[in-house]
Amino acid sequence: MLSDVNLLGPELVLLVVGAFLLIADLFLKDRRLLMGIAAAALLGSILYSAILLTEGHMGSQGFGGVLVVDKFAVFFQILLAGAALAAVLVSTETLQRTPSRRGEYLALILFSTAGLQLLAGSRDLIMIFIALELTSISQYILVGFHKDRWSSEGGLKYLLTGAIASAVLLYGMVILLGLTGSTNLSEIAQYIAWQGEGKEEALILAATFLIAGFGFKAAVAPFQMWAPDAYTGAPTPIAAYLSVASKAAAFAILIRVFFEAFSDDLLADHWKTIFAVLATISMFVGNFFAIRQNNIKRMLAYSSVAQAGTLLIGLAAISADRSELLGASGILFYLAGYTVTNLAAFTVIVLVANQNGGSYDLKSYRGLGTRSPWLAIVLAFALISLIGLPPTAVFFGKIYLFETAVQSGLTWLAVVGAANTLISAAYYLRPVKAMFIDDAETEASDEVMVRPANSVIATMGLVTAGVLVIGLHPGLLINAAEAAVAAIFS
Amino acid sequence: MDPGFPVLSLLIFLPLLGVVLIALLPGKHTPTDWLVQNAPGNAVDYPKWIALGIALATLIISLVMFILFDRSAAGFQFVDEFDWISAEAVGFNVKYAFGVDGLSMPLVFLTAILSVVAVLVSWRVNLRTKEYFAWLLVLETSVLGVFTSLDLIMFFLFWELELVPMFLLISIWGSGNRNYSALKFVLYTVFGSAFMLVGFLALGVAADTFDIREIRHDAVAAAFLPAPAIFAFIMIAFAIKLPVVPVHTWLPDAHTDAPTAVSVLLAGVLLKMGGYGILRLLFTLMPDVGADADLALAIIGVVSIVYGAIVTIRQTDLKRLIAYSSVSHMGFVLLGVSALGVTGLSGAAMQLVTHGLITGMLFVMVGLVYDRTHTRQISDMSGLAHHIPLLGIGMVFAGLAGLGLPALAGFVAEITIFLGAFESQTAAVSVALTGVLLAAAYILWALQRTFFGPKDDNWAHLPDANHWSEFTIIAGLMALIVLLGVYPSVVMDLLEMGVEPIVESIETVVSAGAGGG
Structure with missing residues (x-):
């Protein structure tokens, strides 16, 4: 039993420190100290995952097969804790605005991260549901954290649509339980292999419900309605966190469920169709709506919908041809590249909003290239990465995912994806144009330049370096992603 | 030729080093800095001297490579490679591999020459010079x-990689409807590259x-897509870049609104990427499909030649006129390729080189004239000579080089293309010949209306070419154009x-196809 607890280490660190922060808030008033504790907890979690990896715990199952610690789970644990760390470190402004609720804010980020990490290691439907609720409820509060009009609206929308998504997910799980008599992924897989014949319709119905539930978290169209409002209303670091961490964990569990439980040949063709259609819808919906946005957070919300569509290409590809690891490792690679890229973009957005009194309008980016050249260069670099131009992380992510599509015979999907790159260039270049080409409306001189906190600068430097390093030397991350997916597909 | 050290990597990344230098060294408005105080001219001069130095260094390296290039050995030389991404388990391997052969060596040299020209022709740019010269160098890389x-x-x-500098160069330093033109350029290119x-x-x-050297055309037959579809997909990008009718409409806009240096590079080398791609990738990797597509290519080529020339005649803006003439001239490349023989293909490759020099020079001249007159409308100018x-x-x-006057470079390329294509594409060549006639018409007519004709005293105050940078460009390009006109084999042999090898593989597949069928 103790060894089981050991396997839960990365999450436990976060939960315990999170609980401590809730209380510590009463007597610790120093913002830096509280942030430091939260950051230390996340670093501790990353370290714990690394220790589990090196000490040979890979593949161990805990708590009666409910949880597993494999390279796949560890990959995501580290990615998620890293994303949360970045979100914490850029939250200085948010914490200054809400002096009385600092502990709460940080604790909720830790709880939410623990929930997402659990999701990546879950092998049981009940565990999946609990993990998802742990993270969702924390996120509902975080989105509405500022309690102003937009924040509350975003939080409430997220809560209401999220409740429906949870209900739908639960229906799917209940149908699955009724059919197979088990909530364990491997037992479900066994049932489908032995007795699944003739029950395809019911299985597909259940799986569709699951896709809807997970797709909600990943902001896949048509389950994306919450994203624009939640991103706009949420404190910007939380928007950054939602856009990368939720998406990553949702894709982790999609890969796990569909290729541990539903990987039978009986059904694979249906998944291919479903994922390919969803990918197409997401890419087009996300990109077309993003073109019209003048608020950069809203634009990135729709962009994240489109990016979820691109990631689904990988899922469609593995469904089409499960002998290849390429699709799944492509998703992991792309997720990691997208995570650092989006975090870089959002860090700049946080800093720009701090400078100009909280404006996210594209107009406020005019002339940024002369006012703050470094911020403008980082944001431009992140946007270029999001388009998928070299030498950046997403450039290789796209090539990698499109190759999986071509390799598994879904060339049309690669064409759709590539065509969407074109549409996305039209809006990702708008802030670049505003920063470097349009003249500033207001003179730079009458703005008081606030010196950004060191933690924000450091985060910006790290994630930007991440985008560049992955773009120049993708081999390392590709190998890590391969090793991670080998844990599931072996 | 194995130089023993990665000379090609040095050549390619030297401009990026220049970018770093420009970024790190002080720009304008730092008079306290002794480096800047002691720099030639004033503080604003700094980036352009770095850019010129770097561009000259790449020119020297490429010139040395051009001389050392082994003209007796087939295949790629100066090869510089290592495994960049090797994900064996999933079959995703990318090599960092550079090399030049007879086809690419002259184009590399051309790029280095025109980059120097581009820097020199920008000598009077004084808007955000640090960024400007940095982006020019990124473009060269x-x-x-x-x-x-x-x-x-x-x-x-x-x-x-070329998209970002082009987008910014056109939309910041351009003129007219520059934002529209820059975005149009990017969207057309991204559409093709998708x-x-x-x-x-x-x-x-x-x-x-x-690896281009390892892909064999019989392997392509096993692809999920039929080989003609792959050919067509890749062709879309090259056709847009070249450009050919009807996907040429980005070109006049981009050219007209771009700053002079960018027009020079755009016409001189960026369009050549399309023609180079057709030869290097499409015909090398898929000679069988290419051989089947010869008639289609010839027709597209001839349509571009004739339609481009007719539209050129109608232009009222001098720069736009030159831009449209590129569409016509690039049609010759496709015509030469469609001949499928050594003469036709090398004529097409020669056209890439000569057009780069000639149209590069035309854009330089139009740019210099515009700097003085501040108008490009042909009707506003008269008797400028x-x-x-x-x-x-x-x-x-x-202009005379552009219309194909014998003893100048353009003539060599066009006559070779006609000779090469005459036998197999007789009808196409016959129609294309009208393009030459039309070229004479639009160039001579444009010259007559602007430089000759009645003397207009409004222009009496115009200073003639008076700066060393202008003399250097004009004399240098003239010398190269004459050299290639009277002694073409210096490039033609290469x-x-x-x-x-491309023609050999085409002949192999064609004879195999004939034998089998």
Whole structure:
């Protein structure tokens, strides 16, 4: 039993420190100290995952097969804790605005991260549901954290649509339980292999419900309605966190469920169709709506919908041809590249909003290239990465995912994806144009330049370096992603 | 030729080093800095001297390579490679591989020359000079990378890398409707490269490698996509870049609104990436499909030649006129390719080189004239040769070269293409000949209306060419155009060497097809 607890280490660190922060808030008033504790907890979690990896715990199952610690789970644990760390470190402004609720804010980020990490290691439907609720409820509060009009609206929308998504997910799980008599992924897989014949319709119905539930978290169209409002209303670091961490964990569990439980040949063709259609819808919906946005957070919300569509290409590809690891490792690679890229973009957005009194309008980016050249260069670099131009992380992510599509015979999907790159260039270049080409409306001189906190600068430097390093030397991350997916597909 | 050290990597990344230097060294308005105080001219001068130094250094390196290039050895020389991404388990391997052969060597040299020209012609730019020269150098790196990459993914990487500098160069330093033109350029190119990427991936997956030297056309047959579809996908990108009718409409806009240096590079080397890609990738990797497509290519080529020339005649803006003439001239490339023989292909390759020099020079001259007159409307100008005779000489020279006057470079390329294509594409060549006639018409008519004709005293105050940078460009380009006109084999031999393997593989598949069927 103790060894089981050991396997839960990365999450436990976060939960315990999170609980401590809730209380510590009463007597610790120093913002830096509280942030430091939260950051230390996340670093501790990353370290714990690394220790589990090196000490040979890979593949161990805990708590009666409910949880597993494999390279796949560890990959995501580290990615998620890293994303949360970045979100914490850029939250200085948010914490200054809400002096009385600092502990709460940080604790909720830790709880939410623990929930997402659990999701990546879950092998049981009940565990999946609990993990998802742990993270969702924390996120509902975080989105509405500022309690102003937009924040509350975003939080409430997220809560209401999220409740429906949870209900739908639960229906799917209940149908699955009724059919197979088990909530364990491997037992479900066994049932489908032995007795699944003739029950395809019911299985597909259940799986569709699951896709809807997970797709909600990943902001896949048509389950994306919450994203624009939640991103706009949420404190910007939380928007950054939602856009990368939720998406990553949702894709982790999609890969796990569909290729541990539903990987039978009986059904694979249906998944291919479903994922390919969803990918197409997401890419087009996300990109077309993003073109019209003048608020950069809203634009990135729709962009994240489109990016979820691109990631689904990988899922469609593995469904089409499960002998290849390429699709799944492509998703992991792309997720990691997208995570650092989006975090870089959002860090700049946080800093720009701090400078100009909280404006996210594209107009406020005019002339940024002369006012703050470094911020403008980082944001431009992140946007270029999001388009998928070299030498950046997403450039290789796209090539990698499109190759999986071509390799598994879904060339049309690669064409759709590539065509969407074109549409996305039209809006990702708008802030670049505003920063470097349009003249500033207001003179730079009458703005008081606030010196950004060191933690924000450091985060910006790290994630930007991440985008560049992955773009120049993708081999390392590709190998890590391969090793991670080998844990599931072996 | 194995130099023993990575000379090609040095060549390609030297401009990026220049970018770092420009970024790190102080720009303008730092008079306290002794470096700047002691720099030639004033503080604003700094970036352009770095850019010139770097561009000259790349020119010297490429000149040395051009001289050392072994003209007796087939295949790629100066090869510089290592495994960049090797994900064996999933079959995703990308090589960092550069090399030049007879086909790419002259184009690399051309790029280096025109980069120097581009820096010199920008000597009077004084808006945000640090960024301007930095982006020019990034552009040089990306073009050099395209011409030397031996891996499809690397090729694609450099192909895409060129978009960012072009977008910013046109939209910040351009004129007229520059934002529209810049975005149009980017969207057209991204549209093409989206299809190109899918084509590359299909090729790579089928052949299990992205290395251009290792992909064999019989492997392509095993792809998920039929080979003609892959060919068409990749062709879309090259056709847009070249450009051919009807996907040429980005070109006049981009050219007209771009600053002079960018027009020079755009016409001189960026368009050549399309023609180079057709020869290097499409015909080398898929000679069988290429051989089947000869008639289609000839027709597209002839339509571009004639339609482009007719539209050119109607232009009222001098720069737009030159831009449209590029559409017509690039049609000759397709016509030469469609001949499928050594003569035709090397003529097409020669056209890439000569058009780069000639149209590069035409854009320089138009740019210099515009700097003085501040108008490009042909109807506003008259009798300019009276007031600016030196620029007049340069313009007339470039114009005559452009219309294919014998003893100048353009003639060699066009006559070779006609000779090569006459036998197999007689009808197409006959129609294309009208293009030559029309070229004489639009160039001579334009010259007559602007530089000759009645003397207009409004222009009496115009200063003639008076700066050393202007003399250098004009004299240098004139010398090169004459050299290639009277002694073409200095480049032609290399190009023939480069296209021979392509022609061999075409002949092999054609005879195999004839034998089998």
